[in-house]
Amino acid sequence: MEITTIHYDGYEKVVRCRDVKSGLHALIAVHDTTLGPALGGMRMLPYAREDDALFDVLRLAKGMTYKSAAADTGLGGGKSVIIGDPKALKSEALFRAMGRFVDSLDGRYITAEDMNIGIKDLEIVRKETRWVTGLSRESGSSGNPSPYTALGCQHGMRAVLEELDGVADFRGKRILIQGVGAVGGRLAELVAAEGARVIICDIDEAKADRLGKQHGWEVVTDAAHVDVPCDIYAPCARGEGLHDGTIPRLKCRAIAGAANNQLLEQRHGRDLKARGILYAPDFLINAGGIINVSIEMLPGGYDEQKSLKKIESIHTNLRKVFEIARVEGIPTHEAAVRLAEQRIAAGRAAKLAGKA
């Protein structure tokens, strides 16, 4: 087992982890622990080069700092990536080695599920370290985050409707959901229960058709979904869907969905503002899952009631961000970054005052 530090400006710690026996080659990035230990998922992908993995882990760790700060979870930001094909490389030895590396950071980094990593994998990691979250509810952990992410999106949509119409009334509103997976499918049920008219699409057309028939939701094709007139468009499939090719076609009043990194480039947030489309910044509105996990870290451990209460704050956080954007005349995604930076700066000042 070999762990080496990679110095990277603006990051507290970045390490390369290698274990020849199990074939493990991983990177762990701790971006910022001002507000608490760096929590962020572990993903496994067959990156072509270590540099690609490094780019991903740095970008994602920083994103987690902002997401947690904006959601006020009391956590910092980090991430880990395992380089390799999940179908070929997964083994007990590999995840045990990864667990030992996570453990060697003494709780500065806390891991969780992410792309191609499931609870079964994390349970092996847990044999070597206690710095693992999001395990099964039966084990006292917070379980699957997706229903909480969906609930957080619904709270966020309330703030969006208030900003648009002065009142959070879902009745008769056309809500278009791209991707009816774990989050999008649940979100569709939640807003339909509030009286919204749900429109869905999914790259898996058979699934969309089945759900459409089952619930009486309108189904549109994924290829043409951005042309569909609606009040709120909720991207819940994949990131980077808002760009020069899609933004001019949009016929929505607002965008509020769970997908990460919805803007292809930051300038696309300005384009949305210019077109009068209200954008609920992704890392704010999709924080329900991380909030749920953060409750595990509190003294006394996971408590669903505390989690549900805290997830409601996504509504107030979005209202704050819309206000900052309005007062300062800036796009909402920039206002969300400002809110997160203010919280990190306040945390830093409090730490310094504590030391003085």
Ligand code: NAD
């Ligand atoms: P999921 O895999 O359960 O569902 C994704 C759905 O989108 C699937 O039905 C899939 O068929 C569909 N899809 C995939 N690519 C598509 C495409 N190009 N066009 C249309 N549909 C497509 O995933 P999920 O857990 O529901 O997460 C949805 C999104 O929300 C992801 O971007 C994820 O990163 C983000 N997110 C999820 C959580 C969570 O708690 N699960 C938290 C934060 C952010």
